[in-house]
Amino acid sequence: MKLFRKTVIRAGLEALYFSGAHVLLRPIFSGVGAVFMLHHVRPGRTGDFQPNRHLEVTPDFLRATLSHLKSRDIDIVTMDEVHHRLANRQFERRFACFTFDDGYRDNRDHALPVMREYAAPLTVFVTSDFAEGTGRLWWLALEQVIAKASSVETMIGGDPVRLDASSASAKQAAFDRLHDWMRTLQEHDLQREMAALCARHGVDQAAICRDLCMPWDELKSFAGDPLVAIGAHTVSHCNLARQREEAAREELVLGRARIEDKLQRPVLHLVYPYGDRSAAGPREFALARAAGYRTALTTRPGMLFGESAGHLTALPRVSLNGNYQDERVLPVLTSGAATAMWNGFRRVDAA
Numbered sequence: 088m089k090l091f092r093k094t095v096i097r098a099g100l101e102a103l104y105f106s107g108a109h110v111l112l113r114p115i116f117s118g119v120g121a122v123f124m125l126h127h128v129r130p131g132r133t134g135d136f137q138p139n140r141h142l143e144v145t146p147d148f149l150r151a152t153l154s155h156l157k158s159r160d161i162d163i164v165t166m167d168e169v170h171h172r173l174a175n176r177q178f179e180r181r182f183a184c185f186t187f188d189d190g191y192r193d194n195r196d197h198a199l200p201v202m203r204e205y206a207a208p209l210t211v212f213v214t215s216d217f218a219e220g221t222g223r224l225w226w227l228a229l230e231q232v233i234a235k236a237s238s239v240e241t242m243i244g245g246d247p248v249r250l251d252a253s254s255a256s257a258k259q260a261a262f263d264r265l266h267d268w269m270r271t272l273q274e275h276d277l278q279r280e281m282a283a284l285c286a287r288h289g290v291d292q293a294a295i296c297r298d299l300c301m302p303w304d305e306l307k308s309f310a311g312d313p314l315v316a317i318g319a320h321t322v323s324h325c326n327l328a329r330q331r332e333e334a335a336r337e338e339l340v341l342g343r344a345r346i347e348d349k350l351q352r353p354v355l356h357l358v359y360p361y362g363d364r365s366a367a368g369p370r371e372f373a374l375a376r377a378a379g380y381r382t383a384l385t386t387r388p389g390m391l392f393g394e395s396a397g398h399l400t401a402l403p404r405v406s407l408n409g410n411y412q413d414e415r416v417l418p419v420l421t422s423g424a425a426t427a428m429w430n431g432f433r434r435v436d437a438a
């Protein structure tokens with residue numbers, strides 16, 4: 088995320104908190120429920136260069152969030168139940184669902200014990216290549232490349248570029264530049280560029296995958312926990328909107344089939360990789376529906392409303408962002424005011 092966007096969000100959250108405006112906005116924008124989006128849950132790390140920190144929260148912050156929801160008498164439910172309540176318009180009680188993307192082992196080791204304290208279910212969305220141990224978590228590989236390097240050289244748009252990486256702030260700037268550029272590349276170009284950088288800087292992408300992600304046998308026992316449900320997150324974690332239609336369909340159909348085969352349980356819910364407007368739009372929403380998913384989740388920010396029942400494969404989420412692990416933002420997040428502000432006060436955004 089760009090510094091500008093971060094600053095605007097932080098200023099917005101603080102303005103909402105300190106003005107008390109979120110309390111006034113609550114009846115209009117709080118919706119009927121929310122799906123929370125998380126990635127890693129683990130104790131905080133030291134070090135100034137943590138460009139992927141927005142993707143991790145501590146067990147304590149997860150606990151504070153659950154405690155806040157319980158204090159508001161909000162039901163914590165599964166995605167099946169989210170689907171059920173939306174489809175049957177059961178909105179007497181507000182509800183929240185916890186979703187974890189990618190299939191990280193820390194979800195089992197650090198999130199599940201906290202969820203258990205509240206008897207709260209969770210859904211983990213598995214990228215099947217990550218469970219195979221062959222996936223490429225390029226944003227983490229890029230972090231490792233830059234962490235090790237004092238400078239990084241590459242070609243951007245045919246021009247040689249040399250980026251300083253000799254201090255924490257220079258590393259952050261180099262990461263932002265390369266990350267934003269890589270997000271614009273076609274999948275095979277992205278993988279080629281990352282493979283070249285990793286080879287030059289001695290970073291092993293397969294090792295990152297195996298270190299962080301649960302393989303099938305671990306997933307199988309994890310999925311046996313009564314609080315755990317498993318959803319799909321494609322085969323390769325590619326940007327679906329950049330794929331040809333047939334390839335995108337395969338990612339959705341095969342990703343699901345592989346999990347069902349390995350874990351021997353039905354997979355009914357999907358998360359789109361990246362999940363923003365550049366990665367999931369009307370074509371992907373239709374493909375997910377055709378592939379038989381009951382719901383599919385984006386990373387578009389927002390609460391759920393009754394109208395969301397008409398857009399079950401384009402549902403928004405509320406990010407529990409590692410850069411804002413401050414308990415004072417929790418009432419703001421659950422009020423819906425923060426995501427409403429972000430959306431320009433539209434309630435449903437599924438175009």
Ligand SMILES: [Zn+2]
Nearest residue numbers: 188189360361
């Ligand atoms: Zn993901």
